[in-house]
Amino acid sequence: MRYQNATAYRFLAPYLLIFSIFWLWPIIGSFLISFQATRTVPWRFAPTFNWGRLIGDPAFFNALKNTLLILVIQVPVMITLAIVMAVLLNSPLLKARGLFRFAFFAPVVVGEVAYSAVFRLMFNLDYGIINKLLNSVGLPRIDWFSNVTPAMAVIIIAVTWRWAGYNAIILLAGLQSIPQDVYEAATLDRVSKLKQFFYITLPLLKPIIVFCAVLSIIGTMQLFTEPFLITERGGPGGGTETLGLLLYRQGFRSLNFGYASAIAYTMAGLAIAISLVQLWLTRDPK
């Protein structure tokens, strides 16, 4: 038995080695870096240097506030939208299902830079199609990128557009695993389609919804592309700066790796904590 274990570990050794070098070590290493003062060379060990700065840094709290605000609005809106899309996709009345499925999934495949450029164009003050549409129904134009609230809205819309279809496809798989005869039994029980949705579909889909929510929370906690490319590095004036962007600014513009690491661990910790709370809130009774 012992001998067999040893053999197994010898076979695993190459993998474990690479895993340790490229995965385990960076994780541990970056955690250690967060305890070092890295503003000046040589780096020195100073546990409170970064973490102490973090808890009093207005830039950090601004980024945290922005990230959480986007999270609180975007994730529920997107998940709700994804559920509606999945139910429509699953409807037997729908023709050309394959086409729609592809169309919903396509945003994920489109390059980030291209998609961001298109969004910037669409929301452009003078030529953007959105403002043209607003004008055509008699509403005033909005200067999307010069004010914080509209800029936040653009980011939320963009992220939702990009990921709602992806979640809808995952939810669709869940919907299709609910057996049809359960709905037939409910029909015989005189349960309306709407009640079937709330009393049968939603409860049976709950594990998948929670899965999608957790994935989205983790994704949004790390939000970077949209505020970087669409609102031009968290503009206007840091109004849409997220934790991911702050991390980038500290790590790769100021080359302050210690502080960037501390931010990164805060982001990961928050994502885990929020996900755990989410799992706990939606746990199965008993």
Add this chain to the structure above:
Amino acid sequence: MAAVTLKNVVKRFGGFQIIHGADIDVNDGEFVVFVGPSGCGKSTLLRMIAGLEDISGGEIAIGGKVVNDVEPADRGIAMVFQSYALYPHMSVEQNLSFGLRMNGNPKADTERRVKRASEILRIAELMKRRPRQLSGGQRQRVAIGRAIVREPQVFLFDEPLSNLDAELRVQMRVEISRLHKELGVTMIYVTHDQTEAMTLADRIVVLRDGYVEQIGRPLDLYSDPDNQFVAGFVGSPKMNFIKARVLGHSASGVTVELAGGTRLTQPLNGPVPEPGSKVVVGVRPEHFGHAGKGDADLSVTIDVVEHLGGTSFLYTRTAAGDDIVIQRDAAEVPDAPEITVSIRKSYLFDDNGRRLR
């Protein structure tokens, strides 16, 4: 309680016609079994009665009222599905009461009905469990309980026992019989298992490829089948079919010659087939006797003997190559590989499988 009447009922899926004008009368309080091979349209017919499939032609009436355009929930039926179709996220109790709760039924009445169903089916101790914590037999009981709670005029069962093992199947069969006696309501039951049909039914409807082949009481179908299909479908082991040729007829009936040269004379009331035309002689395994004690003798070679205890089945072959199964008392199984048996009772079918009588 209600009678169910099907008049010239037709079902088409797209261009395919699946049910070809079914006429079936189910009396009030009767237990009727639809039986037939896989794909013959039993489930489709049942689902049309339930309202889960629409009716392409003809008329279905429940309790004297045409229900073609009546919502499933308003037809006074309850259905038990082959896959149980329990709500997986609800306890047994919630499964039973769901429909009533969703429709604002008074709480006291809902509780009374659930309690009664749980007593009838003896599932009172399972009420707090989820379906996945139940055995197949228990799930089946809950599914039946959910039907009972609706207090329907007609119960519909679609192969309710096919997911159970053999022993449990027998046990549940008895329970369903008992339930029918206790409730006294009309029940329509679909199965492809002729044993289930024979043991449960007041009357059996035999279906094939969307046509009703024969309707009758179990023993009538057994002893007086209308055609070769029904004769072969009812009874286990199957009736033996031996090819034969009409020789001629006399006052005592028609005389046919089996492939091996054996001659058999049968009385006939209907029109007599032409001499020389092909016919099929059907003999049930239990209708073979000792040589010289029947209408004709047949020599066969024994292949395999199956001992079931009291009786045995001899799997044999005639010189002409017809496979014949013979039932014998265990004590009378011969040692020799070749035996001669007599045909004590036989049925005659024409070339199209129609019964000649």
